[in-house]
Amino acid sequence: QSALTQPASVSGSPGQSITISCTGTSSDVGAHNYVSWYQQFPGKAPTLMIYDVTNRPSGVSNRFSASKSGNTASLTISGLQTEDEADYYCCSKTSSSTYVFGSGTKVTVL
Amino acid sequence: QVQLVESGGDSVMPGGSLRLSCAASGFRFSDYYMSWIRQAPGKGLEWVSSISPTSTYTNYADTVKGRFTISRDNAKNSLYLQMNILRAEDTAVYYCARGGHSHFDNWGQGTLVTVSS
Numbered sequence: 001q002s003a004l005t006q007p008a009s010v011s012g013s014p015g016q017s018i019t020i021s022c023t024g025t026s027s028d029v030g031a032h033n034y035v036s037w038y039q040q041f042p043g044k045a046p047t048l049m050i051y052d053v054t055n056r057p058s059g060v061s062n063r064f065s066a067s068k069s070g071n072t073a074s075l076t077i078s079g080l081q082t083e084d085e086a087d088y089y090c091c092s093k094t095s096s097s098t099y100v101f102g103s104g105t106k107v108t109v110l
Numbered sequence: 111q112v113q114l115v116e117s118g119g120d121s122v123m124p125g126g127s128l129r130l131s132c133a134a135s136g137f138r139f140s141d142y143y144m145s146w147i148r149q150a151p152g153k154g155l156e157w158v159s160s161i162s163p164t165s166t167y168t169n170y171a172d173t174v175k176g177r178f179t180i181s182r183d184n185a186k187n188s189l190y191l192q193m194n195i196l197r198a199e200d201t202a203v204y205y206c207a208r209g210g211h212s213h214f215d216n217w218g219q220g221t222l223v224t225v226s227s
Contacts, residue, residue: 001171001172003154032212034212034213036212036213036214038155038214040155045205045217045218045219045220046155046205046214046217047217048213048214048215048216051212051213051215052212052213057215089154089155091155091157091213091214093212096169097169098157098169098170098171099145099157099160099210100157101147101154101155101156101157102154103154104154104155
């Protein structure tokens with residue numbers, strides 16, 4: 001199972017909006033509404049930001065939103081803040097009930 | 111609050127074995143899927159294995175199938191990963207995570223496994 005495709009890096013200025021794409025196949029992203037997104041700071045464990053394509057866990061800022069169309073999922077960060085600078089990973093359940101993560105995207109706040 | 115604490119990481123030679131443990135607290139452990147996810151140094155996340163609440167269902171990544179075994183002891187609120195025939199490419203931080211039905215909502219701090227001669 002190959003990793004889902006994410007851009008290696010995305011950058012934006014404070015206050016701007018950025019979008020991270022996550023492209024898979026009909027066997028993973030396109031097969032389920034079980035796409036999730038994780039934020040990871042250097043040396044730290046990942047934290048859940050979005051689950052089941054569009055849902056935010058309690059405590060996650062509403063500046064984070066997500067969607068899916070076909071085999072591509074997307075995470076949007078609105079009103080970008082310096083504290084958002086981190087690595088972001090998408091993840092999808094597959095048609096075999098396994099999981100595949102994205103390759104990861106480093107978000108830089110200019 | 112949910113707490114997951116991994117242990118058992120160590121340096122081991124290729125072909126060796128290791129058993130990781132994850133102690134869970136702050137939630138009803140027996141109600142949840144649990145999973146192991148790893149991250150090689152400087153690399154991305156890789157799902158390793160998941161187990162259902164009563165151990166009825168287990169699933170593995172192709173890269174570890176036949177070598178790793180996930181298990182749990184609900185009476186001890188503990189999750190395990192038995193790793194055999196370890197390879198250099200198994201070197202990673204191994205995270206214990208709550209979930210495995212659709213997402214992973216809580217993660218431990220990780221334990222480092224190094225496979226090297």
